[in-house]
Amino acid sequence: MKKYLFGIDIGGTSVKIGLFNLKGNLLKKWDIITNKEDLGKHILDDVYKSIKYQIPNLEEVDGYGFGVPGPVVNSKIIKCVNLGWEDYDLISIFSKLVNNENILVENDANVAALGETLHGAAFGYSNSAMLTLGTGVGGGIIVNSKIIDGAHGAAGELGHLHVVKENGRLCNCGNYGCLETVASATGIKNTFIELQKNSNIDSTLKDKEHLSAKMVIEAAKKGDVLSLEVVEDFTYYIGYACSILSIITNPDIIIIGGGVSKAGIYLLNKINHYFRKMMFEPVKETKIVLAKLGNDAGIYGAASLVKNDR
């Protein structure tokens, strides 16, 4: 009898594995190390062994959903630079291992958006978008409870919206002035360093070692003028990105997640302030909220991909 679903979120350093019942409730979760040797060809084997250890009778498993760190189009992985995968046919490789056909794969930021929509911050809504502000900036767009991949798997890659018009910093993607260069943890830190160099304003963080985005935001909350300038800068850009998003797919709700979102309501109020200044009047009901599931969003979303009744 089928009893379980698996949600598997493959990252560059670890693979998060979630065991769910058929209703989509999380029963158990654990991590394994991502073995990237030999162009990542051991990763799926390791996942299989770990699953088999927990559920020896794989006949009880109804399906396996995956999130991977790279673009996916029609369940085909185009490229995962972090893992060494290119044109990688995860579905046929894994289906042979587990002898199961109910396997689906999507981009990791997209499954996180799906997880937050079906089980987290956007529960009850079917049209949403998520911005994940971490080391980089990721995103995902959900329409009618389904992930939008687009023609090249780039739909929802909100970190690469071109937002800084002049003198933008170089982004990991090779362009200049992407949202990621200003609104990621790294971007926030870089903006502070840049401003400090070009300004006479004093700051409590002046010449601090191991400067982090968190320190900048905390200092801004306490009234540090230079840090506040940085916070106004990146929340403006996020508000701008939200205003663009809000008229492209017109989501009910925009979810802000990732490490930077731990700044909480303080951050949300600033993003909302700029969003409301720039938005198109008919989208004024659009809500902007904080993510709820943290690192579990990916496994929830991945399992949802293969859940029968959604």
Ligand SMILES: [Zn+2]
């Ligand atoms: Zn970029």
